[in-house]
Amino acid sequence: MNTSSSSSGAERAAESSIRIGALAPLTRPGWVEAGRHLIAGLExxxxxxxxxxxxxxxxxxLVVRDTAADPQKAAAAVDELAGLGVTxxxxxxHSVVARAxxxxxxxLGLPFLCSSAVLDELTERPTEWVAxxxxxxxxxxxxxxxxxxxxGHSRIAVAVQPSVYWASGTRVLRDHLAPxxxxxxxxDMLALTPAAVCDALVRDRATALLLLVGHPEPAASIVTSVRxxxxxxxxMIGAPAGQPESAEWATLLGDDGVAIPFLRYLPEVLSPxxxxxxxxxRERLAEAPSFVAFEGYDxxxxxxxxxxxxGTDRARVAEAWPHVAVEGTRGWIRFSRTPGISVRQWVWAPVQIVDRDPAEPGRLRVLHSG
Known part of the structure; x- marks a missing residue:
């Protein structure tokens, strides 16, 4: 009798709440630290x-599901969450996971507000369901x-692993740099060891190497070999995808991991x-929050x-994207249609290029704001 009553009460409580499905990489091979910061911001x-x-x-x-950087696992989680009645x-x-x-x-006709993935073509066709x-x-x-x-870098080598995301990044760099x-x-990191990367850099007279590879490996091994x-x-070593922001990066590489510029999406000065x-x-995470945590909050x-x-009807939520005007932690957020991008897009969150300060590896220094 008590068990039944308790169960009914739990069901009524669940029905009264507005359930939101949340996807994040919380186990390997996903970038677990990014997932933890994302969930902290959402929560x-x-x-x-x-x-x-x-x-x-x-x-x-929040109804959280771990994607573990696996597109198939993410797609299955979306099916499950839709069946659970999330709004x-x-x-x-991870971009490839977010695309799935x-x-x-x-x-399914389920509104999806993507927090952190950047791949331009997040969907194969234009959609009103995704922002x-x-x-x-x-x-x-x-x-x-x-x-x-x-x-001063015009000969730029990219250490690349097979991935839609890395291939897209390489294409963006080549198309922008060539003219x-x-x-x-x-x-090709399927064919080269970190030591062979060093030989190729010398042979090709590259002045910069970009790490378009997974974290912590093989990124850490490549950095160690080059340094x-x-x-x-x-x-110069660079990592546009942001690997050096991870605290694990600093722990693994120490002084070898400094002065490696990467992208992050924060303003020069935070608003109140x-x-x-x-x-x-910072209190929730017991460490400095990454930009991913701010993305979760926003x-x-x-x-x-x-x-x-x-309202909470799924179609009505998707209809709201063009009408959003919200003060976020990094500026006012509005969505629009942007050429070449298949989803409703905030144009744009602030962009910085930062690195770990050689004089103080625990500190990030801003090199450029765009």
Whole structure:
């Protein structure tokens, strides 16, 4: 009798909440640290929405699923979450995984607010069901390419693993650099060892090497080999996808991991809202929050606005994307249609190029804001 009553109460509580499906890489081979920061941002914003009375008196409830950087696992999670009755889908860090989730959400008619993935063509066809906060890869990586040219690098090697994401990044770099006198030299990491990468850099007279590879491996091994090769003392190592932001990176590489520029999506100075959220995120994470944590927070801020203005029907939530105007932690967020991008897009989140300071490896220094 008591068990039945308790079960019924739990069911009523679940029915009264607005369930939001959340995808994130929480186990290997996913970038677990990024997943943890993403969930921390989502959870903080959900907590604040609920403390303020929820959505028309109904609390938000996150239903989290681990994607482990696996597109098939993500697609299956979308199916499961849709069956559980979630109102919308949020999250995901890895672009290829987010693309699988977006395709499934589009097919099911489930609104998906993608927090962090940057691949331009997140869906194969234009869709009204998907919106995105992170800048498109073509936008951020062009800024990175211009940074390389200003630093005097025109012969740029890219250590590449097979992936739609890495192939897209290589194409963006080549298309942007070639008309400006730059050359992109591809190094196939299926065929080369880290030591062989060093030989190729010398042979090809590259002045910069970009790591378009997984973290921690083979990225860490490549960095170690290059840093310790006396022939390559002047070469710049870069990582536009952001591997050096990870605390694990600093632990693994120490001084070898400094002065490796990467992209992140934060303003030069946080607004009062951003500063308050940074403090709360730091307390939750027990470390400095990455930009991914801010993306998580902003995701819920946007979704809560859509739910308040348009209600909880899935189609109505998707209809809200063009009408969003929300103060996020990194600026005002509005979505628009952008040529070459298949989803509703925030144009644009702020972009920085930063690295770990050689004088203080635990500190990130801003090299450029775009």
């Amino acid at each position: 903080l914003a959900v907590h604040e929405v609920n403390d303020a009375g929820g959505i028309a008196g109904r609390p938000l409830e 919308a889908l949020v999250g995901e860090y 989730a977006a395709a499934r959400a589009d097919a 995105r906060l992170a800048p498109a890869q073509s936008h951020g990586w062009r800024i990175y390419a211009d940074f390389l040219l200003r630093a 400006r006198g730059g050359t992109v030299i591809e190094l 310790r090769d006396p022939r390559l003392g002047e070469i 809202l951003g500063a308050r959220v940074e403090t709360a995120l 995701t819920i801020a946007v979704l809560a606005d859509a739910l308040r203005s348009h």
